[in-house]
Amino acid sequence: AQTVTQSQPEMSVQEAETVTLSCTYDTSESNYYLFWYKQPPSRQMILVIRQEAYKQQNATENRFSVNFQKAAKSFSLKISDSQLGDTAMYFCARWGDQGAQKLVFGQGTRLTINP
Amino acid sequence: SQTIHQWPATLVQPVGSPLSLECTVEGTSNPNLYWYRQAAGRGLQLLFYSVGIGQISSEVPQNLSASRPQDRQFILSSKKLLLSDSGFYLCAWTTSGSSDTQYFGPGTRLTVL
Numbered sequence: 001a002q003t004v005t006q007s008q009p010e011m012s013v014q015e016a017e018t019v020t021l022s023c024t025y026d027t028s029e030s031n032y033y034l035f036w037y038k039q040p041p042s043r044q045m046i047l048v049i050r051q052e053a054y055k056q057q058n059a060t061e062n063r064f065s066v067n068f069q070k071a072a073k074s075f076s077l078k079i080s081d082s083q084l085g086d087t088a089m090y091f092c093a094r095w096g097d098q099g100a101q102k103l104v105f106g107q108g109t110r111l112t113i114n115p
Numbered sequence: 116s117q118t119i120h121q122w123p124a125t126l127v128q129p130v131g132s133p134l135s136l137e138c139t140v141e142g143t144s145n146p147n148l149y150w151y152r153q154a155a156g157r158g159l160q161l162l163f164y165s166v167g168i169g170q171i172s173s174e175v176p177q178n179l180s181a182s183r184p185q186d187r188q189f190i191l192s193s194k195k196l197l198l199s200d201s202g203f204y205l206c207a208w209t210t211s212g213s214s215d216t217q218y219f220g221p222g223t224r225l226t227v228l
Contacts, residue, residue, distance in 0.1 A: 033214050043153075043203055045219035091158070095214040101147055101166055102174075103217055107158045 004092050006106035013082055014114050020067075021077045021109045023092030029053075032094055034068070035103075036077045040088040048090070051075065079111075087113045117142035121206050121220035128227055134179075134193040136223050138206030141187065146208040148189040149217070150181055153203045165189060166211065201227045 004025045013019045025034070036048040051059045051068050058066050063083075067076045075094075079086055092106040118141045128134060140146050150162040161174045163181035171181050178197060182190045189206060206220040 033216075035216065037219075043222050043224075045205060045207075045222075047216055047218070050216060093217075101209075102149070102161055102164055105159050110156075 004094060004104050004106040006090075006092055006109050008109045009107070010110045010112070012112040012114060015082060015084060017082055018078065018080050019082055019111065021079075021090050021092075021111065023075045023077070023106055025073050025075065025092070025094055025104075025106075027073065027094065028097050034066075034075045035093045036064070036066070036075075037091045037093060038086075038088045039091065039108075040085075045091075049077065082113045084113050084115060087111060117208075117218065119206060119208055119218060119220040121204075121223050123223060124221065125224045126226070128196050128225065130198055130227055131195045134191070134196050134200070134225070136191040136204055136206075136225075138189040138191075138220055139187055140208045143187070143208070143210065145186060145211045147211055147213075148183065149207040149209075150189065150191050151205040151207065153205065155202075159205070162191070196227045198227050201225055 006023050032053045034051045038046045038048045049059050049061045049064050051066050058068050063080045065078050089108045089110050091108045093103045096102050096104050120139050122137055147166050149164045151159045152162055153159050163171055163173055165171050165183045168183050168186055178193055180192050204223045207217045209217045
């Protein structure tokens, strides 16, 4: 089965702390994209960061970075210096195998940043 | 730059009434288009996707249907709404044939009473 698993349904940290959200997946492909999306209370889905599997270097976008472990099929998101505006649902996703033209999403992690 | 629009933003409909949600994309040609539904506090459920005009793939059998009458227009419809159709509906697009980023519209909040 083509699955994406986020094992942390909810997380809560204090403002300015660092938090890591976990994601594991399965695939039979060697090259693929992985994504983290953020869904704040407005419910707009916003791309946070993406990783190309053939690139060994972990992607970084300002305070957001990933720890991509291809052999372990792990793709965690690290948020540094967390801010109140980071409070949101976070979804990990990848494209389906064999050219499937649809994304496979994890169940989501609800992250709350406390003041 | 590309933008994606959805309307209406909010809709309250009685059970048994028809539904039409519209999604349009600007600034790109021949995109792949997607309809998702999301229950409150839950994940995304893919309903339909389209790789071209008139080409619709259904992921979940239910009383909803989708159509793509124009290249950058995607419509979600129902002849008779059920209570279980309530939710947040998201439209998304991707460059045709690409496994790159999927971009989402602002969504429609549908309440069926």
